[in-house]
């Protein structure tokens with residue numbers, strides 16, 4: 001990389017080695033080439049050895065404490081479910097009574113779209129428009145986006161880059177005409193964001209300001225109209241690298257998280273690598289700090305650094321040139337990387353609130369976290385560690401959810417038990433051939449247990465304190481023998497059934513020489529297309545025992561891929577690969593957005609509906625496709641309003657500033673001067689798809 005420009009990617013180790021359609025640029029910038037290095041998990045554990053979650057959050061009204069003054073009805077399902085609870089509710093019990101239903105959002109599946117198509121493709125009868133784009137001004141006085149004259153001061157008040165998790169929470173008392181949109185900003189791509197003449201220091205500063213989180217108010221004339229964002233609205237907020245987060249739970253105050261800037265070990269500036277997330281029953285947003293390691297230079301020699309992928313290489317963005325804390329070899333900053341890799345909780349209804357990082361949920365490459373309230377009243381949060389051969393986790397709160405007591409509920413993720421999953425298959429190992437062929441009993445299935453890491457405030461891991469377990473969770477989990485998964489991304493409980501869905505996106509290394517081979521819950525070697533695990537807790541959601549089966553083994557049957565869709569005819573599904581983000585509609589269907597298309601067919605990423613019940617269980621129908629080089633993220637399904645939202649992440653990722661690969665979403669014609677606020681360049685955006 002040239003320090004004069006700071007944005008040329010001289011080293012793209014994934015060139016020629018990426019899977020599906022993932023670009024080497026995405027690998028370099030999003031994941032810090034996690035797949036090109038050694039597998040972080042070299043442990044020797046055995047082969048098998050109110051409202052909750054995004055859907056529940058939309059099913060009932062939220063009870064806010066006296067200080068909150070707001071009672072939020074979250075999204076569409078509250079109206080469609082007929083079980084809305086005016087002052088909160090545990091969600092699962094109410095929702096489960098509904099059973100599955102027929103969605104108002106009817107569509108004819110689209111055909112797979114060629115990867116080179118630079119368009120959002122939606123079903124017949126639907127149209128789309130961006131709600132908010134990278135660079136859109138969020139505050140009064142913020143300048144309009146000006147591609148060729150970007151400044152950090154402007155970007156700090158403009159919508160950030162590359163959204164992943166999104167949710168839209170209706171503001172109560174507005175008759176459905178006002179809402180807040182949350183979006184995170186996972187990472188940046190200097191090569192397509194900035195002109196080559198821009199000084200390197202400015203590139204670093206603007207790029208840094210394009211990270212973090214955004215909350216912005218939306219408005220519409222009525223429920224039949226699409227949303228638009230409101231510049232200068234009261235709840236609008238940008239969360240930047242300078243924003244202070246409070247670390248909660250047992251690791252707060254630990255020597256393991258103290259630095260020169262924070263001798264208390266409780267106040268952390270910034271959030272990084274925010275990927276998927278979830279919405280809590282009490283109307284806050286959770287966001288997962290995933291590939292934080294790519295922002296740090298480090299010794300890279302310790303067991304802890306190695307297990308988290310921290311290396312001594314210069315970072316892609318070189319923020320370490322501006323702030324010493326991004327190089328943990330600098331005096332006083334040895335623990336700075338320990339302050340990232342957490343689940344973040346944000347209150348989108350209070351722009352003055354201090355966001356939290358919850359140590360009780362452990363530290364790893366959190367894809368996201370989704371919450372459900374168990375029958376017992378305890379809050380349960382599920383979270384995947386998105387790395388090849390890493391694990392699936394579950395948190396159970398110490399205290400119980402209290403309807404209507406938002407202040408109390410906002411403390412629930414600060415204390416509780418932490419577990420990691422072990423899966424056992426019920427078919428003979430010889431029947432798991434590594435091809436994806438279904439074993440003789442007709443299912444990939446079995447039993448499982450949640451192995452304790454921290455229980456009742458006490459470490460369950462030999463030789464490690466609670467603080468050590470929570471800060472070095474990967475190393476703690478290695479000691480108790482959980483199952484190594486094929487990159488567990490989004491993990492989402494259904495509020496209709498309580499079943500938990502785990503998107504295992506892929507694992508190109510499974511079964512390779514020296515690497516663990518296929519097993520019943522990860523049944524394919526060199527798993528390029530991924531699969532979905534369906535977990536049924538034994539009894540209450542807080543149980544330490546479960547059963548499981550695979551809902552699907554992804555791929556393109558027409559290309560000869562060995563696939564499985566819970567018995568649904570494989571020739572009647574939309575081909576699907578690399579499942580990533582999950583969401584539910586109001587009647588219990590699962591929706592999946594993808595980060596890759598079936599290998600070899602050159603198709604775009606998409607959003608897919610999957611029927612979970614009845615004769616059509618396992619049927620996959622593609623709803624949309626995203627533009628060239630883009631990944632589909634952050635789906636929100638407001639099916640009772642016949643509308644869907646997605647974040648279009650990294651459009652035109654493989655292009656350059658001077659030769660863009662995508663013109664989404666402004667599509668300014670060649671030779672035309674862009675209108676004010678528009679750009680002839682790809683702009684990651686949150687998009688609404690609606691009838692029209």
Ligand code: FEO
Nearest residue numbers: 275290367386489
């Ligand atoms: Fe940011 Fe695991 O995807």
Ligand code: CA
Nearest residue numbers: 427443444445
């Ligand atoms: Ca079986």
Ligand code: CA
Nearest residue numbers: 275276489580
């Ligand atoms: Ca993801």
